[in-house]
Amino acid sequence: MILLPPFSLIICTYMRPEPLLNLLKSVQEQTLYPDEILIVDGSPDNKTELLLKINNIEKLKYFCVEEKDRGLTRQRNYGISKVNIDSEIVCFLDDDVVLDNKYFESLLDTYRVFPDALGVGGYIDNETKWEKVDENYIPSIKEFCFDGWKRKDGSRFVLRKKLNLDSDCPPGFSPRFSHGRSVGFLPPSNKTYQVEQLMGGVSSFKKSIFKTFSFSTYFEGYGLYEDADFSLRVAKQGNLYLNTAASLSHYHAPSGRPNHYKYGKMVVRNGWYVWRIKNPNPKFTDRFKWNAITILLTAIRFSNVLTESNKKVPLTEALGRTVGLWSLFFNKPKNTHEK
Template identity: 60%
Template sequence: MKVALIICTYQRPIPIVTLLHSVKKQTRQPDRIIIVDGSLDNASELTLQKENFQDVSYYRVNAEQRGLTKQRNYGIDKVNDAIDIVCFLDDDTVLEPMYFEALIDTYKVHPEALGVGGYIINEINWKKVDTSFKPTIHQFLYDGYVRSDGSRFVLRKKLGLDADRQPGFLPTFSHGRSVSFLPPSGKTYQVEQFMGGVASYRLSALRSQRFSEYFEGYGLYEDADFTLRLSKKGALYVNTNAQLHHYHDPDGRPNKFSYGKMVIRNGWYIWRVRYPNPKWIARIKWNATAALLTLIRFTNVLTKNKKIRTEAFTEASGRVAGWFSLLVNKPKIKDE
């Protein structure tokens, strides 16, 4: 299989170089690397020139093409038809040496797969347990592994608002558990959504479906939108052997008010992509969960240091603004 790697970047010259060094150490090299840079300056371009990476195609886009989904679509247009699989990586990730090899093997084992996601290993501490293990309310057990459950999920359990589908599948009231709740078992799991910054797709799937440009700029939940739409056409998987690290570089992220507003509005959007006409109980639970998570974010103002207090209040205020905006201006679902 011929493999292309597309890296969309914005204001992160150092992380993208770190990522490319990890790509050079792969047991299976991509056949082509495309960098789509939406930065406001040329720092990334100059840094890449100094490193002199071979076989890297660099494109710096203008304001009209800037934004995660626009940059991804731009990169796809630069891929020729000889490519079979297109991989996407966030610019602040670092790969384990067998990342691409494990991804490609998944397509061989599951030839029906339209997409395969990778697996982040540096964010969650899991523990393997035996079949007799009984988790507490503060723990999450899945497929023989246990991890701590965050305070948000603990409270949701107590209120009957916990996700009622397995990780990687969206409940009827949304607010599900992401693929980060899949354990490091070495298995491949079928899902209906995975993270866009550690993703791969068949080129044929990308030719038939575009990334929605509704998700302007930072593009929160664009990956959920794309994979939920694609899963209606065919199978998606996450291979826990395709491992990498994600370091969440702070540069290039939106302000907290805008982020909070996106959490609500974009969250509503992807919920309706999956469930266009939810039942009333699902509507009640979506709003109840959104309200609960906003309230929890407000309580962080009382419990964290000064910087975190400010960020928590600003983000929570953005969530409230996003919530009320749905009353007068709901997003229009685009089928791209």
């Protein structure tokens, strides 16, 4: 029997008691169980606490944080401060996912196979339909192909291809002009891939890195792109991997999300912040491409007003993106956290 390192699981939650319970039920079915489960609750009510009290979850520790510690990045930092001293790996999960029963076993085994790993991510398997293809397969412009697998490409990426604005990096790596393809563009191959970005709600890291790194409190509340910021900083110090065999499903619970105007504004401002984490001194070409893609995506969101039934959603998000872009001329985000 292979001994894997002791590990802690941190779940930050906000007003999602039922999705959280569904996740915890899938944790109970794991072939490898966490040495401790830390629930860091930022909810203003006690519904999550009450639900956990009537369900017996082994090794669970519940923390309800005050206002000063609310928000995704602050709650993660709070959870890290409470991790058992004997833990070697710290895992993070969003509160609206459900795990395959070998998720932790596959995830933790990656550290044995790749002892240089500072972090390892899991794989969301319920959001994209992939198809295996021959190695000589030539994809159409409406398809994305990687490592012998293909998927339908989003209309945004199709348009970017036509305008020569597509990412020039493999999935999980950020181009010098940012706007790359996320780890969601890695196929369900059961392989492990090296990356420089992990999705925070499906991630794990060696506990030792938290002596040097913490999650940036620049990202308030919902914390859009906080995971990109953190993993890009860590990747400058060592290797990160994503194991597609460590699978789970993501169900995108609607509660706890920001309004669409704030979301649109965050997309642009937080996106700019993360871009400068990777490339603090961009060349003219990098600047041109970042701005061109940002404007293009905003224009596409405005055009969705004509095609979507709920026209308020794309309109308010597009307005948020527009305001976010203009705000960069007068008030650029300041990186006060990089270590």
